Amino acid sequence: MPYEGQQASKRGHIDIVKNDDVKKFLSECAYLTQPGDQAAVSIAAHYKPAPKCDVLPQLVVASDGSAYSEPIDKKFPSTQVGYVKTSFMAFDMGDYNGLVTPGSPFVDPYAAASLHNKARAVAFTLPGSNVRYKGLRVQDGFRRAVYEQLSDERTQIPRGGFSVKDMLYHLEGGQIAIEKCPSCGQGGPHLFKRGKDESACSGCGATVYVTDSLRIHEQISDQGDNSSAITRFMNAVEHLQLATLLKAMADNNLSTVSGTAIMVDGPLALFGQPARYHASIQAFYYGLFERCESAGLPPPLIMGMQKDGMVMEHARALSPHLKNGTFCAISDQYRAEFINGIAPLTDNFGHETYYGQDFIYKTDSGRIFDVCLAYPFANKRNRKEFSGQKADPKNYDRWLARAFALIRHLEFDLYENSVVPVALAHRHASISLSPGGTLLDVLTKKHLS
Ligand SMILES: [Zn+2]
Structure with a gap:
């Protein structure tokens, strides 16, 4: 998605x-508007001075994805191929x-270009x-292509070793079950473990793959637009690769x-059919935090940077009323009262999708950010209780000051309210025509030794 100022809107006016x-219809709707001065002042009272430190991570990995769905031949617009590119900058x-340069709002173009050259993309077709694909029915061919590309060397680390497909087992505790045949619907279950990634349906003979547990193929139809399935794939594969x-x-x-520090473009969340994996990703990162802790090391920063969406629109509207160097956790109550303007729709916002908590942060220089930090909890067992815990800044003591220090260090003026690595990863994802490489290329030998 383009940054503000990066690409003009082409909507007809x-x-x-x-x-x-339309006016009559709108008179009966509730929707987000600019808060009045008095309302804004009372919302701003929720903001507290942001914790500070000058510790920066040694390594930053930023990512962004882009997805295309295009007719192969313009004469047959409904015959399409999907292309997903995830770009990483480490x-x-x-x-x-x-x-x-300190004190200057500009980025050294040569330094930016050399940083940009370090971006690596992994592409999926x-x-x-x-x-x-391979003579199979459209949906079966899609399932097979997903399986092959999440298993092959493009996502293997080390080469010939552990891939995104293997990560699925790791996330789910070693074994994955698929209840029904994705091709004919006959009951299974089909059981998978490392080394046994495929299973045959006794009803229709179709091959069931472990990667079918992502369920992205469910959105694929023989005719019609499949771009939403391609977008879901992009979202899931970006988070799984990280x-x-x-x-x-x-x-x-x-x-x-x-x-x-990991910086994802967008929230820490998996949407649509693959969403179930958000829970095991949350547990995986929690486990990593615990391992670092027991080794006497600070846990890594896992953050999502949002440049649009309702939280960000709210933040921009509120920003003139906020003091520099302040922040607020977006609790479910805050979201309901100040952003959505209606009672919470669930006991826990993002229960089925999110693995991170949103914070609005206004930097010392007055730029505004929506930063999502990975939940420091193994699971969300009790919805109501979790809704309170997740938004308590005390639970983020180990991350907040470092996250804010990193944003301050990386903020710049080229794109409004953006940080350099995310902007560069985004640029790489959206404009680079270089062919895809492998996930392994993202890191140097140094990072893997
Ligand atoms: Zn079957």
Whole structure:
């Protein structure tokens, strides 16, 4: 998605909001508006001085994904192929320094270019509608392509070793069950463990793959637009690759992980069919935090940076009323009262999708950020209780000051309210035409020894 100022909107401008029918309809709707001065002052009272420190991570890994669904031949617009690219930028903090001259709002273009050259992309090509991969039915071909590409060398660390597909087993405790055949619906269950990734359906003979547990194929239809399935795949695969990367690093050297910050473009959440994996990703990161803790090391920073969405729109509207250097955790109550303007829809916002907590942070220089920090909890057992715990800043003592220090260090003026690595990863994901590489290339030998 483009940053503000990066790409102009191409929407046609018929101002429907001024249309009388629409006006009448809107008079009966509740929606987000600019808070009045008095309201803004009372919301701003929830903001507290942001904790400070000057500890920066040694390694920053930023990621962003982009997805395309396009007709193969313009004469047959409903015959489509999907292309997903996840871009990663990993850089040692030492290499970053010098990119921004102190006191200047500008980035050194040569330093930015050399940083940009370090970005690595992993690309996936998937059959869309009306494309039969390896002669299989459209949906079966899609399942097979997902299985092959999440198993092959593009996501393996080390080469010939552990892939995103293997990470699924690790996340789910070694064994994965799929209840029904995804092709004919006949009951199983089909059981998978490392080394046994495939199973045959006794009803229709179709092959069931362990990666079918992501359920992305459910959105694929023979005809029609499959771009939402491709987008879901992108979202899931970006988060799964980062987890795989961290597992590989942790297996090699825990202190490298401890000194690492992960910056995802967007919230720490998995949406749609693959959402179930958000819970095991949360548990995996919690386990990593605990391992670092018992080794006497600080836990890594796992953060999502959101540049749009309702929280960010609210933050921008509120920003003039906030003091510099303040922050607030977005609790479910805050979200309901000040952002959505209606009572909470569930006992715990994001219960089925989120593995991180949103914080609004206004930096010392007055820029505003929505930063999502990984939940420091193994699970969300009690919805109501969790809803309170997750938004208590005390539970983020080990991360908040470091997260804010990193944002302050990386903020810059080129794109409004963005940080350099996320902006560069985004640029790489959206414009680079270089062919995809492997996840292994993201890290250097140093990071894996
Ligand atoms: Zn079957």
